[in-house]
Amino acid sequence: MSRWLWRVQLVAALALGGLLAYELSHPPTLPPLPAGNPAPVAGGGALALPPLKELPPLSAYQEIVERPLFLPDRRPPAEEPPPPEPVAEEGEWLLQGVMITEDVTVALIQPQGGEGKTLLLRVGDNLDSWSVESIAADQVVLSREDGESRTLPLLRNQRQIDLPTRMPVAPPAAAQPSPTPEGAEPAATPPE
Numbered sequence: 001m002s003r004w005l006w007r008v009q010l011v012a013a014l015a016l017g018g019l020l021a022y023e024l025s026h027p028p029t030l031p032p033l034p035a036g037n038p039a040p041v042a043g044g045g046a047l048a049l050p051p052l053k054e055l056p057p058l059s060a061y062q063e064i065v066e067r068p069l070f071l072p073d074r075r076p077p078a079e080e081p082p083p084p085e086p087v088a089e090e091g092e093w094l095l096q097g098v099m100i101t102e103d104v105t106v107a108l109i110q111p112q113g114g115e116g117k118t119l120l121l122r123v124g125d126n127l128d129s130w131s132v133e134s135i136a137a138d139q140v141v142l143s144r145e146d147g148e149s150r151t152l153p154l155l156r157n158q159r160q161i162d163l164p165t166r167m168p169v170a171p172p173a174a175a176q177p178s179p180t181p182e183g184a185e186p187a188a189t190p191p192e
Contacts, residue, residue, distance in 0.1 A: 093127060095140050095152040107132065107140045109152065 067074040096118060097108040109127065110118040121140075125132050130142035133149065143149040 093152060095154050098135060098137055098140070098154060100135070100137060105135050107135045109140070 065076065068076055071077070092112050093109045094112055095107060096110045099106050099108075105123065107121050108118055109121055110116065119127065121127060121132050123132050123135055127142060129144055130150070131144070133141045133143040135141075138154045140152045141149055142152065
């Protein structure tokens with residue numbers, strides 16, 4: 001780099017440093033705010049706030065409700081009635097819990113009313129005249145020999161809940177030894 005360019009850069013850096021030092025030592029000051037509501041002052045001064053206007057009634061905004069801006073068809077979504085809560089019949093069982101792992105899938109089923117022993121059932125196990133056909137994260141399907149089937153939804157606080165379905169689990173990748181260069185001995189493997 002030539003000497004004159006170096007000197008120009010040094011002068012510019014010193015000038016910017018001096019300007020920064022001046023700005024830090026002389027911060028800008030704002031006039032103090034008046035107490036209470038600012039009133040108009042003759043000759044300029046504090047700004048007066050406009051008086052608050054009364055808002056129109058909500059019925060004036062009915063068009064916005066009828067044609068929502070952020071929905072593609074500009075129509076309000078149809079309100080769906082909540083699904084009816086499943087009611088267990090007399091002598092029926094309630095699904096209290098489900099456990100799904102790679103090796104085990106079980107359901108905790110208890111008689112309605114909470115009296116009696118909670119059963120731990122797997123697919124294929126029998127429950128009275130029913131057989132456990134399938135176990136999912138949120139339900140158990142029971143079937144009879146005559147072809148009738150019944151679904152027991154997972155209940156929590158007497159309300160049906162939505163749970164995610166089981167995600168497939170990939171088996172862990174097998175560790176492969178790294179290649180060794182020719183003439184080199186492979187590293188000793190630690191004992192298991």
